[in-house]
Amino acid sequence: MNTVKKLHTKSRAIDITQFQGDFRGGFVSFLVAVPLCLGIALASGAPLFSGIIAGIVGGLVVGLFSRSALSISGPEAGLIVVTLAAIESLGSFPAFLLATCLAGLIQVGLGYLRAGIISNFFPTPVIKGMLAGIGIILIIKQIPHLIGYDADSVEEISLFQPEGFNIISQFRLALEQLNGVAMLIAALSLTILLMWERPVFKTNAFLRNIPAALVVVVLGIAINGLVSVVAPHWALKGNHLVQLPVADSLSGFFGLFTLPDISQWTNPQVYAAAMSIALVASLEALLAIEASDQLDPLKRKTPANAELKAQGIGNLVSGLIGGIPLTSVIVRSSVSINAGARTKRAALVHGALLLVCVITLPTVLNQIPWASLASILLITGYKLTHVRIFKALFNDGIAKFLPFVATVAAILLTDLLTGIGIGMLVALFFILRENYLNAHKTETFQADGRERILIRLGDYVSFLSKASIVQSLTNVPDNAIVEIDSSSSSYIDSDVMSIIQNFKETAHLRNIQLVFLRETVNPKPIPESLLAMRNRHLREIQQLE
Known part of the structure; x- marks a missing residue:
């Protein structure tokens, strides 16, 4: 009897610890998601609130139907180009929403056709190269935010833009606009985030249950609030802070939603746009869940076909209520995992917090400095691209190391999908070589x-x-x-x-x-x-x- 009671007590303790980790993961990913949802919607040529809608649907709807333990979905930078092109070609946002709904139905169909098998053909060095490449970009893209330059608020997975903008010019502009308050917030935030990884904090019964990201965000708001009282001209304003649309009434809030234009169902361009969205979103989702599975401490495997169906349902719902396309997002997923998430509850917490806060606390969210969020993303990038990952693959031999390095380099120089494609070609060369020799x-x-x-x-x-x-x-x-x-x-x-x-x-x-x-x-x-x-x-x- 005592043994059964001890086992029950132990199981309950594990459940409580797991829930706490899931809440931390969902909370941190929520903090990161707010500005990114807005920034991606802005860059896509869509209403700002459509990005928030996609984030809520990605957390609650996809989180409910997905069988992935750790993946978190929402609008993703890799979909910016296809979304922008679709909106421009269709001429109206409601027509684009219809294309998003159809893209969701296509994804569900791909799931039933078992198209998710493609995820089994991505070699591990390429997946790890994708994670490391994203980690390096996260680190580089956060540095300007840490010193107060926040014009580029979209964490796009590319250092070089089609119009010629690159990270060198970004650094040059950032150095010309140094902000002491942002630098102070960033320095203290990074110190706290690093200290929270120390054993003394992890073993403390009280501190280990407090998300480090929450401390960082509260500290950032407090410091900027104090500066606004003591020296208002130094306080962070405008694009230095999160910028969430604020409705002045309940009708104004519902006015932020848009319905799809069903009358456009005879427009062939709608179907072309839907196919483009479905293919890009599906590939991004398969890559992201494969990467999330790689980061999973419990090494669980997500059923790819089930994930395609869940992503399709998410895009269908997002399009029906005015949201932009969504997919599984490795940045948010990795932030959540690093914060302690271990089950899909983290995705549900992420979506629920987005929904509750945009309704009740939009003005509070708009006080969060970008420097605080940039610190969280920088630490996430550091963990994704830790030097031990490079050492481990180097020790595995050239057949593992070169595809890994090629993927990292190609992602840095081009974009996510192109970089993965180049990494796959290098990996294929070594596969053919190995097959030839053996x-x-x-x-x-x-x-x-x-x-x-x-x-x-x-x-x-x-x-x-x-x-x-x-x-x-x-x-x-x-x-x-x-x-x-x-x-x-x-x-x-x-x-x-x-x-x-x-x-x-x-x-x-x-x-x-x-x-x-x-x-x-x-x-x-x-x-x-x-x-x-x-x-x-x-x-x-x-x-x-």
């Missing part, structure tokens, strides 16, 4: 005065192995004995079978004796699902003899 093993020795060549085929002999096998058979000298051992093969591609058949038919012209070996005991266990396939290919080899 398709088979060749051993050469002398017996009875003749050269004997033993070719051991690998486990999975695909068409990618064709070139190396052709080269090995072409290099066989005249009068040799060639033994082909396929006992370890669970699959042999028909192209490879044709190569062996052609070699058999011409071997006698060079006095080459061809022998096929099959061991009764397979040194490598074969899954039952592949046994039938293996036996079929073994029968085909028998027919060659």
Whole structure:
């Protein structure tokens, strides 16, 4: 009885600790989400409040339907270009909302078609490279905010813009507009965030339950409030603070929502825009949940097809009530994880706080300095791109390290999707190289005065192995004995079978004796699902003899 009671007490303590971590994660991601939702809506050419709507839907609706434990959804910088282009091509925001609804339906359809399988083809070095690249950009993009330059409030995943704006000119402008109050808030905020990671704070029963981000935000508001009383001309104002739309009445609040223009359903451009939104949002979501799973301390795996359905439902709802497109956002997710989130409750807390605060506390949120939020994002970026990640992949060898570095560099120089594409190409090169080198093993020795060549085929002999096998058979000298051992093969591609058949038919012209070996005991266990396939290919080899 006592044992059962102890287990129950222990389980309850774990639940309480987990809830506290989820609340911290949801709270911190909420703080980060407010200015980013507004900034992304602004950059997309959409009403500011449409970004907040997407953030609320991403937290509550996607959070409810998603089976991801840690991913948090909302408007994301990678969707800015496609959103801006769609609004311009359609000519009205209500027509764009209809396209967003249709994009959601397309995503649900992709989920039922099991298109989420594409997420299984992203190599781990590329995913880690994506996280590290985002981390570096977060760090670099926060530095101007830390010294008081807040003109660029959108954390876009690119250091270089199409119109030529780059991080060098941003730093130059920032240095010309230094702000002592912002620098003081940033310095104190970073000190607190770093101190909260120390064991003395983590083990303290009282302090470990207080989100460091909450302390940072309250401190930033307090310092700026004190400065506004003592020296008003030094106080942070305007774009140095969060800028949330404030409704003067209940009708004014509901006036911030917009309905889709259903009459545009016959416009073919609506469907083209919907397809673009669906494809970009789906790819971003699959990449983000894969990255979130990499950061998950419990190493859980999110069902990709279920996530596509959840994202589709989210975009459908967002479009119906006036929100811009949304997707899973790795920046918000990683902030939440670093703050202690362990379940999807964090996403629900994030969405609920957005909804409650934009209704009841918009003026309070508008007092938060950007320097405080930038400090939170900078620490998140530091954790994403820690030097130990580079060391670990370097120790894993060039086949892991180069795709990782290529992904990081490409993301820094281009954008998120282009960078991942380049990283995938580099990873594919090493995959093909590895397949080429390990398709088979060749051993050469002398017996009875003749050269004997033993070719051991690998486990999975695909068409990618064709070139190396052709080269090995072409290099066989005249009068040799060639033994082909396929006992370890669970699959042999028909192209490879044709190569062996052609070699058999011409071997006698060079006095080459061809022998096929099959061991009764397979040194490598074969899954039952592949046994039938293996036996079929073994029968085909028998027919060659």
